[in-house]
Amino acid sequence: xxxxxxxxxxxxxxxxxxxxxxxxxxxxxxxxxxxxxxxxxxxxxxxxxxxxxxxxxxxxxxxxxxxxxxxxxxxxxxxxxxxxxxxxxxxxxxxxxxxxxxxxxxxxxxxxxxxxxxxxxxxxxxxxxxxxxxxxxxxxxxxxxxxxxxxxxxxxxxxxxxxxxxxxxxxxxxxxxxxxxx
Amino acid sequence: xxxxxxxxxxxxxxxxxxxxxxxxxxxxxxxxxxxxxxxxxxxxxxxxxxxxxxxxxxxxxxxxxxxxxxxxxxxxxxxxxxxxxxxxxxxxxxxxxxxxxxxxxxxxxxxxxxxxxxxxxxxxxxxxxxxxxxxxxxxxxxxxxxxxxxxxxxxxxxxxxxxxxxxxxxxxxxxxxxxxxx
Amino acid sequence: xxxxxxxxxxxxxxxxxxxxxxxxxxxxxxxxxxxxxxxxxxxxxxxxxxxxxxxxxxxxxxxxxxxxxxxxxxxxxxxxxxxxxxxxxxxxxxxxxxxxxxxxxxxxxxxxxxxxxxxxxxxxxxxxxxxxxxxxxxxxxxxxxxxxxxxxxxxxxxxxxxxxxxxxxxxxxxxxxxxxxx
Numbered sequence: 001x002x003x004x005x006x007x008x009x010x011x012x013x014x015x016x017x018x019x020x021x022x023x024x025x026x027x028x029x030x031x032x033x034x035x036x037x038x039x040x041x042x043x044x045x046x047x048x049x050x051x052x053x054x055x056x057x058x059x060x061x062x063x064x065x066x067x068x069x070x071x072x073x074x075x076x077x078x079x080x081x082x083x084x085x086x087x088x089x090x091x092x093x094x095x096x097x098x099x100x101x102x103x104x105x106x107x108x109x110x111x112x113x114x115x116x117x118x119x120x121x122x123x124x125x126x127x128x129x130x131x132x133x134x135x136x137x138x139x140x141x142x143x144x145x146x147x148x149x150x151x152x153x154x155x156x157x158x159x160x161x162x163x164x165x166x167x168x169x170x171x172x173x174x175x176x177x178x179x180x181x182x
Numbered sequence: 183x184x185x186x187x188x189x190x191x192x193x194x195x196x197x198x199x200x201x202x203x204x205x206x207x208x209x210x211x212x213x214x215x216x217x218x219x220x221x222x223x224x225x226x227x228x229x230x231x232x233x234x235x236x237x238x239x240x241x242x243x244x245x246x247x248x249x250x251x252x253x254x255x256x257x258x259x260x261x262x263x264x265x266x267x268x269x270x271x272x273x274x275x276x277x278x279x280x281x282x283x284x285x286x287x288x289x290x291x292x293x294x295x296x297x298x299x300x301x302x303x304x305x306x307x308x309x310x311x312x313x314x315x316x317x318x319x320x321x322x323x324x325x326x327x328x329x330x331x332x333x334x335x336x337x338x339x340x341x342x343x344x345x346x347x348x349x350x351x352x353x354x355x356x357x358x359x360x361x362x363x364x
Numbered sequence: 365x366x367x368x369x370x371x372x373x374x375x376x377x378x379x380x381x382x383x384x385x386x387x388x389x390x391x392x393x394x395x396x397x398x399x400x401x402x403x404x405x406x407x408x409x410x411x412x413x414x415x416x417x418x419x420x421x422x423x424x425x426x427x428x429x430x431x432x433x434x435x436x437x438x439x440x441x442x443x444x445x446x447x448x449x450x451x452x453x454x455x456x457x458x459x460x461x462x463x464x465x466x467x468x469x470x471x472x473x474x475x476x477x478x479x480x481x482x483x484x485x486x487x488x489x490x491x492x493x494x495x496x497x498x499x500x501x502x503x504x505x506x507x508x509x510x511x512x513x514x515x516x517x518x519x520x521x522x523x524x525x526x527x528x529x530x531x532x533x534x535x536x537x538x539x540x541x542x543x544x545x546x
Contacts, residue, residue, distance in 0.1 A: 090272065164226070
């Protein structure tokens with residue numbers, strides 16, 4: 001190979017690696033939510049999002065780190081932890097488009113029953129994570145949209161917006177879910 | 183390094199990358215099922231399989247895209263969506279053998295209760311995904327075998343066939359589960 | 365590029381690849397547990413751990429392969445399989461530190477109800493996997509600590525110890541959870 005050939009091949013290898021590294025970073029980000037939320041580690045929960053990131057749940061919308069940490073410290077969430085709870089996340093279906101990405105998956109909120117004999121699945125929820133690669137190369141969530149799958153039509157629509165067409169791309173792009181936006 | 187050395191090393195790096203890229207493609211394929219099935223995106227569900235792929239469930243066998251999309255459009259599945267449902271998949275244990283692979287995992291079918299107060303785990307199912315890399319380089323499912331873990335012996339056998347021996351290989355190979363085959 | 369440049373760049377690519385290969389190996393190890401345990405494949409269950417690895421569950425502690433395989437063969441676990449059971453694992457949040465790693469996640473133990481009409485979530489459990497890369501390059505579990513999330517304070521603490529600080533590192537390092545240690 002000439003030097004030019006070698007440089008080109010190395011650049012191509014590095015680009016292929018970068019694709020996988022982005023995917024790994026997104027998995028790391030998403031899986032960091034669970035241990036943080038179920039242990040009440042409020043700052044680590046907030047770090048999943050950008051400073052002004054939005055967590056839009058059917059039960060309420062949180063904008064920015066302060067509102068997200070307030071939710072973790074709140075009576076409702078602290079009651080879940082004291083009672084015994086598990087926020088379980090299945091692997092996301094991730095579609096990356098440059099420095100943005102969408103991950104679509106379901107989550108379960110599972111609570112210990114009062115008599116501790118077993119657990120109840122309180123919520124099964126459709127999730128859309130809109131993600132960006134920040135200036136310093138970290139992936140963060142800009143908006144997570146969560147709708148409980150209790151028959152309301154917008155919950156399956158959250159999932160449908162994460163389903164790519166035959167060409168592998170999303171109809172609404174990586175950054176623009178329509179559910180829950182004004 | 184001589185040019186020959188460099189070319190060899192680059193080929194080795196590229197081969198190591200290809201192993202990880204195959205694994206990523208398999209994860210992408212498997213995680214695309216959930217958002218598609220829970221949103222009734224019938225064509226996207228079918229695209230998980232090869233054109234003549236088989237979805238062999240204890241409740242019935244579907245052969246090819248037309249039978250799979252018919253299931254998604256069917257009264258039973260549409261009733262799940264209208265009621266509120268989540269097909270949750272745990273990460274698969276994937277064993278690749280060249281252009282074929284087997285992924286073994288469990289799935290849960292979770293339904294909203296009639297009064298929407300909580301959810302019921304209707305089914306916990308053993309899954310074997312037989313996968314191939316097609317001529318155009320895409321991974322697809324040729325056969326997914328699903329058996330509910332309700333005590334019937336063939337369900338743990340679906341899982342056992344995906345457990346490699348001490349040498350890391352499968353007794354029945356990557357393409358030949360025995361459950362549900364005539 | 366000079367030969368020296370080329371050699372350096374190739375070494376860097378190889379190191380980046382090795383990071384991802386380690387992560388893949390850890391996923392493979394963790395996902396091998398489920399199919400093995402739910403099919404009663406006792407030797408494959410034990411192979412998740414080093415020879416003297418510890419599985420420390422709130423219901424009892426197992427030290428080394430012989431005690432782990434005895435659990436799988438035991439009346440309690442065999443009863444689960446005969447009845448119908450699924451040990452479901454969510455994706456772990458994995459933090460690698462050289463040849464050691466910690467993976468934190470939740471697991472669910474799901475059992476078929478006696479009348480087989482549906483399933484019960486018997487346990488939702490906090491898990492900490494302490495992992496090492498052995499001399500022959502394989503990742504193995506040295507200690508898995510599991511505490512049921514039924515409100516006991518040590519269960520969220522298992523999770524909290526796997527939550528990294530703002531710098532991405534663990535307070536107690538990759539090899540030293542405090543829960544369940546004498």
